[in-house]
Each structure stands twice: as structure tokens, then as C-alpha cells.
Amino acid sequence: MSHIMPESDYPDVRSLHLFSEMADLNFSALMRGSYVQNFPPQIDLIIEGDPSDFLHVILSGSVELSSGWNGRETVMATVRPVSTFILAATIKDAPYLMSAKTLEKSRIALIPSQHVRDIFATDHDFARAIVTELAQCYRSVIKSQKDLKLRTSLERLANYLLRQHKGLDGTGEFELTLEKRKLASSLGMTPENLSRAFKGLLPYGVEVDGNRIRITDKDDLTKFAKPSPLIDDYSI
Template identity: 25%
Template sequence: MQPEHKAVAHQSLLLRSMPADDAEALLSRASVTKYDRGQTVFLQGERATAIFIVVDGWAKLYRIAPSGAEAVVGVFTKGRSFGEALAFQGDVYPVSSEAVTQCTLLRIDAEDYLRRIRETPETAISLLSATFVHLHNLVSQIEALKARTGAQRVAEFLCELAECKTGACEVVLPYDKILIAGRLGMKPESLSRAFARLKDEGVQVKQNRAKIDDIDHLRIYCEEDPAQAWMR
């Protein structure tokens, strides 16, 4: 494992609140795997035995509906983790995971994490924090589908990815915009219209990069009454 891999893992939600010695102990037994675009990480129905942290690139979680349509449950990029809760239940994955781009994933065995929880309760706190954030994000997705315009949902997605706290910033997106549309419950043409609408809010999208003039302004736009957002 390279030093840069460890640096990303330490900043992830899963490990950032964990005592440094415990995090290092976990990482010493973790493995790093590179995936090509379209390569399967795990399949729906497989036994959940590991937690993953994205070191680089993009990965997605998805389900295949009875109709054969793909429903994107979540997309994850550098520093994001997934698979936490299920891995500790000894249950199966209710979704599949696939590399959206060439990506590097850090794999932590669930048994190793459980062992750290038994030895140091602080490790359990980091797991609870990560699980809470995932739940909060799912609730936010449902709220956004019901109470926000398409442009507001895209703006919120950009705010989630932005690493800057204030001012101007840039967000790197996956090249496959269909992935973003699926994650936000939109059609590709609706996503294009949303990006066009966000130009008036200081967002410029070129290829896979979104330049945001003022992240604070964009956060305020996300929370506006949808009626006002439509009138802009």
C-alpha cells in the first residue's frame, strides 16, 4: 500500500474519527485493488465480507429492476466508503457494485474491523458516524426527488462533491453523465437542461469538470423554495 493510499483512507469518513493507531492497524491488513472501467466489485446476493474506500476514480452501487432497467443507488469517489453496515451483519449485498471509471479501491475485511471494535470502542463510533451519513444522504435523496427541481438536485450533488468550504471551487465528475442522471433520478436530457439552468447560478460544466463561482451561493440555491428556483 502506497503512502498516498493511506492518506486518502485516513481522511475518509470511516477512519477519520478513529484513533490513529487503530486506523494504522486496520490499514496494515487492508488490500488495494485497481479496477478497469465496467469491472465488477461485487454482485447483488453475494455475502458481504468487506468495506471499501475509494482511493481514486469512481464506483457505483446499483440494482437491476425486474424490467431489466438499472437503478443507480449511489456513486462514490475519492475518500468515500461503502459496504459498512451490511458487512457487519454477515448478510448479503442487496446491490451490485461496479467501477464507473478506472478506479482504485481499498478493501478492509469486515472481520478485521469487528476485531478492532471489540478491542477499542472508539472504532465503533467511526462506523456509526459513517452509517449515519449514508442514511442521511439517502433521506436527502428522497427529499430532493419530492421537493426540489432538477437543477436544485444537480446543484446539491455538486455541493456534496465539492471539497472547498467557501468561495470558488472545481468538481471533477465522471465522464458518463448517464451515471449522474441515474443517481439523481433524471433522464439524460433533463440533466443537460439542469446544467444549462445552473449557468445563471455560477456553474460552468466543461467535459467532466464543473467550475463553481461561489459554493456558498450554490448551497443557498439548493435550499430555495422550488417555485422561486423555477422562476429564475
């Protein structure tokens, strides 16, 4: 089940911007009260509405954040290592707004929210790091909302592919990191429509073979997708 976090995991957590500046003493204290656990795929980590007992740090694997209402459900985001999630709920000591479940085998650190709040109140470097992290999270959601409200599903897919393609080798070929049904939901569309959307991008040089994507004419795709730094650049 859960284990006190072994010291071998400290460096991974410490390397996060959120924890890199805080006092050694506080970091150790935080870690000593924390747990690490390996989860199989498809395990519910959090149900929306629950009190926020732990700040979660994903060390490996991937986690999906989703929300539901009145029988409907939607994927809000997918989280990959190494990063935290549900920081805002922890800080505000408020209920989670999203559910979280593992997509694959994942290693997750659990830091008691009360400890985070305690140390937040006394370690000013930690407090400042939290501010930066929260501002980043906030801006990410705004970007995602702009993506959703201003673009068609075809445009969203095109921009998603360009973002994935960025910074990879120049071959123009890569693998989807998400199951297509998950991808569809995180892009705000149905699996059926994603399938058709891939077809719709064929004229712009997108070839699909299972999880393998080939972009044969990046300029053409870019001309269609019209990426904007104010929506697609996650670093600003």
C-alpha cells in the same frame, strides 16, 4: 491481481475519520489482513445480494453504487476518495443492497469484513467512529430521498450545480466530474431529459459547453433552486 496492502497506503486509510482514532495495534492488524488492487474502468466490484466479504475503501478514482429490479436499474450514489462504502452491510454481516462498479481507473482497498467486525467488538474508539460514520451515511440517504421526492428534475439539477459550484474559485466556471449519462441517472432522470433540463436552466444563467459549466448569475440560479441546508448541506 490482489496484493497485501503496502505500508505506503496506510496513511491514506488512516486519515479517514473512520480509522483515525483506533489503536495503532488494531489498525496495523486490520491493514495487514487487507488487500489493495488497481481496477480498470467499468469493473464490477460488488453485485447486490452477494454476502459482504469486504469493507471497501476507495483510495483513488470513482465508484458507482447502483441497484436493479425487474430489468430496471438506477444509480444510488457515486463514491469518491477517500471514503468507505457498504459499511452497514459489513457491520450487519448482511448481503449488499447495492452493486458497485468502477467508473474510472480506481485504486481500492479491501478489508475483510470479519476482521472489521472482530476489531469493532474490542476497539471502542473504532466502534464509536463507526457510529459517526453510519449516522453520516444515514443522513446522506435521507437527504437524497428528500431531494428526489420533493423536487422536480430541473430543481434537482439546479441544486446539484450549485453544490458543485460551492467552494470553487469565483469564476463561476467548472467542469462536470461525471459523465452526463451518469449524472442523469444519479439525479434520477434520463440523459435526454438532462439535456433538456440544461436548456431549461439557460434563463437562470447556466451555460453549457460540453463538460464545461458556466454560471453567469449565481443569485438568479439560487433564487430558482432554493437550496436548503437540510437537503443540500452534506456536512451536517
